[in-house]
Amino acid sequence: MYKWIHQFGSPKYFYDISLHLSKWVTIVCIVCFIGGLYGGLVLAPADYQQGDSFRIIYVHVPAAWMSLFIYVILATSGAISLIWHIKITDIIARVSAPIGASFTFLALSTGAIWGKPMWGTYWVWDARLTSELILLFLYLGYIALQSAFDDKRIAARAGAILALIGIINIPIIHYSVEWWSTLHQGPTITKLDKPSIHLTMLIPLILMVIAFKTFYIAIALIKTRSEILKYECNSSWVKKILGN
Amino acid sequence: MSKFSINNLECIRQNNILFKGLNLTMEDGGLVQINGANGSGKSSLLQICAGLIQITTGEVLWNNININQHRYEFQSNILYIGHTNAIKATLTAEENMTIIHSLTGSKSKINYSTILKKIGMSGMNKIFTYNMSAGQKRRLGLTRLFMTKSKLWFLDEPFNALDKEGKKIIENLIINHCAKGGITIFTTHQKMEIDGYPLQSIHLRNNNV
Amino acid sequence: MSLNNFFAMGGYAAYVWSAYGISFIVLFLNIFLAVRNERKTIDELKKRLGSNNK
Amino acid sequence: MSEYINIFNVILKRDLMLAFRDKTDFINSLIFFIIVITLFPLTFGTKSTIVNEIIPGMIWISALLATCLSLETIFRSDFEDGSIEQLTLSRYPLTLLVSAKIFAHWITFGMPLIIISLLMGILLSLSNEIIIALFITLILGTPILSLLGSVMVALTIGLRGGMLLNLLILPLSMPVLIFSTVAIQNAALNQSIIAETYFLAGILVLAITLAPLATAAALRIRLS
Incomplete structure (x- = not known):
């Protein structure tokens, strides 16, 4: 297994794979995106209670899911780069942090917009929105720490430690916010949760989640490739690529 | 070997x-x-x-x-001595040396005055480090060489x-x-x-x- | 499903479309930054490469 | 085994001596703590009932801010005069030395905070249950802040941004703040605060086991 990771870790090998991979990933992303949007906005019937405003779910839930998913990727790639000293995972972590932060911001803003028709106010101290807000602070802390170092390698390792501490704290934060919010408002029936929706509403949601995931992979691959070029600028294969 | x-x-x-x-x-x-x-x-x-x-x-x-x-x-x-001589300004020479000595982990009692005499700073046991000159601070840092094994x-x-x-x-x-x-x-x-x-x-x- | 009915979104047009608007902006921003960064890196390295072997 | 306990005491004694000799940091953080507490009544006015309700929350937020300010002192002086290199390259595990330093920081900054906040509680005429709840949550909470904070200090020591440390610590200390203030509010309504205390104790045990390891790793990365 170690041989596979090390081989996968070599920048040149990763560069070639990523070129091949990103073609497919972008195709899947576009297809799912169009399918999900069409299904969500047009086909799915209006919700009996909230009418059409529930369609925001097709953007809010995938974004919220992606924000947590990318933080997990930060932590795991950090752990891998700490244990096996692989350069690729450093780059992947550093590159996916801004994407994760943008998804968290997206989840927050769509959640707030969805709150308006539901509760009449934009920002509501709902448990999920609050833990999403704290997750945004964790992201901003991670990005700020990464940019505070000038040596890229040390920045990646420091970020790895922060991400690992963060990942341990996320369940604690989530549970404490749940505890706190149920205490103050009582169990609000939040429509943010995935309501037990039947098929026609669920399929577009799954399509959108896949679309967001492939979108993240495609963007991360592009950024990783440019970072690899920057890293390996004095090695021969990069000169060959840049030559033509 | x-x-x-x-x-x-x-x-x-x-x-x-x-x-x-x-x-x-x-x-x-x-x-x-x-x-x-x-x-x-x-x-x-x-x-x-x-x-x-x-x-x-x-x-x-x-x-x-x-x-x-x-x-x-x-x-x-190993013993590593860097550019900075890793001694605390607000401690006296002897206190610094006791800490250095305990970090080496050796049980034997050490007479600090003899070491200070060897390094050419005899009688400065109770002097605070912030009163010392740069050369004296460097020497106090180098007393590690006498205490290490x-x-x-x-x-x-x-x-x-x-x-x-x-x-x-x-x-x-x-x-x-x-x-x-x-x-x-x-x-x-x-x-x-x-x-x-x-x-x-x-x-x-x-x-x- | 007539067109203007689609845009009206059962009275919640403002919220639904602003939410989707923000998400398109965020997604497009990600794409734009990634592509611009890649083009900038390649040009910069090409320039440095050009100056090296000149 | 006794060798390790001995070196733990030596480092602990050294840090307490250092803190005792140069008392400015110690006193500044306490004065800051009291000033922040007095800010709240100034803003809300003393007659309104709001102040009495949020006094415990106020004390806790001021304790959190005062700890954040004082965390820097754990490694700053060692980093400047280079003795952090001696600690890293000594024959003893860095985790042990670091936990001694964190414990010393908690004694010099955590305990006085608890004592003074109890005095402030009595001064501001809080009921006995609230003071007990305040005491329990602070006894469990401030070590967690010291432990979590030491990891962040080890990551950011010597970096340019001063605010970076607080940006990292505050999100991670939110659960502690939430459980403490909820416990105090329960105490105000004469309900039991056992649940929150268990939770805080759980987080404390997690922090005690993991934080020194993380701080040692962060220091090695920071020095390399």
Whole structure:
């Protein structure tokens, strides 16, 4: 297994794979995106209670899911780069942090917009929105720490430690916010949760989640490739690529 | 019979290569001087040897085992003195020395006055460090050499801020240590007059050895 | 499903479309930054490469 | 084994001596704590009932801010005079030395905070249950802040941004703040605060086991 990771870790090998991979990933992303949007906005019937405003779910839930998913990727790639000293995972972590932060911001803003028709106010101290807000602070802390170092390698390792501490704290934060919010408002029936929706509403949601995931992979691959070029600028294969 | 060796060491600072493919093997009684212009990576090389800086290419071996495998066994055999002399300003000379002594982990009682006399600062036990001159602070930092029992010494510019007489004391100390079978690697940019002792020297120009 | 009915979104048009608007902006921003960064890196390295072997 | 306990005491004694000799940091953080507490009544006015309700929350937020300010002192002086290198390269595990330093920081900054906040509680005429709840949550909470904070200090020591440390610590200390203030509010309503205390104790045990390891790793990365 170690041989596979090390081989996968070599920048040149990763560069070639990523070129091949990103073609497919972008195709899947576009297809799912169009399918999900069409299904969500047009086909799915209006919700009996909230009418059409529930369609925001097709953007809010995938974004919220992606924000947590990318933080997990930060932590795991950090752990891998700490244990096996692989350069690729450093780059992947550093590159996916801004994407994760943008998804968290997206989840927050769509959640707030969805709150308006539901509760009449934009920002509501709902448990999920609050833990999403704290997750945004964790992201901003991670990005700020990464940019505070000038040596890229040390920045990646420091970020790895922060991400690992963060990942341990996320369940604690989530549970404490749940505890706190149920205490103050009582169990609000939040429509943010995935309501037990039947098929026609669920399929577009799954399509959108896949679309967001492939979108993240495609963007991360592009950024990783440019970072690899920057890293390996004095090695021969990069000169060959840049030559033509 | 212990052995300290480095294989094809490479150090990159802000992606310009300080040194590449550096090999070194030292047995008991070895003495190595690293000299080179400022910023040519002397201190980085020393810190890599001591295990302070983690490296990705090349390896540092103690008794043919990579130091990351047996870090604490390696660290109980080394003494590292950097540019800063790692003494606390608000403590007296003696308090600083008690802490240094307890960090070495040796049980034996140590008479601080004799050590201070040997280093040329006799009678300054109760003086606070912030009242001392730079040379005296450097000497207080170098009292570690008297209290340690580790075999491998890494000294970063041991002679700066030392007057003629201080330099003499430290040179004799290094020679005795190596004569008794110890290994010493030190950096200096002045020419060192250790006469009568075989001296390996590594000269670091900007990007090759 | 007539067109203007689609845009009206059962009276919640403002919220739904602003939410989707923000998400398109965020997604497009990600794409734009990634592509611009890649083009900038390649040009910069080409320039450095050109100056090296000249 | 006794060798390790001995070195733990030596480092602990050294740090307490250092803190005792140079008392400015110690006193500044306490004065800051009291000033922040007095800010709240100034803003809300003393007659309104709001102040009495939020006094415990106020004390806790001021304790959190005062700890954040004082965390820097754990490694700053060692980093400047280079003794952090001696600690890293000593024959003893860095985790042990670091936990001694964190414990010393908690004694010099955590305990006085608890004592003074109890005095402030009595001064501001809080009921006994609230003071007990305040005491329990602070006894469990401030070590967590010291432990979590020491990891962040080890990551950011010597970096340019001063605010970076607080940006990292505050999100991670939110659960502690939430459980403490909820416990105090329960105490105000004469309900039991056992649940929150268990939770805080759980987080404390997690922090005690993991934080020194993380701090040692962070220091090695920071020095390399």
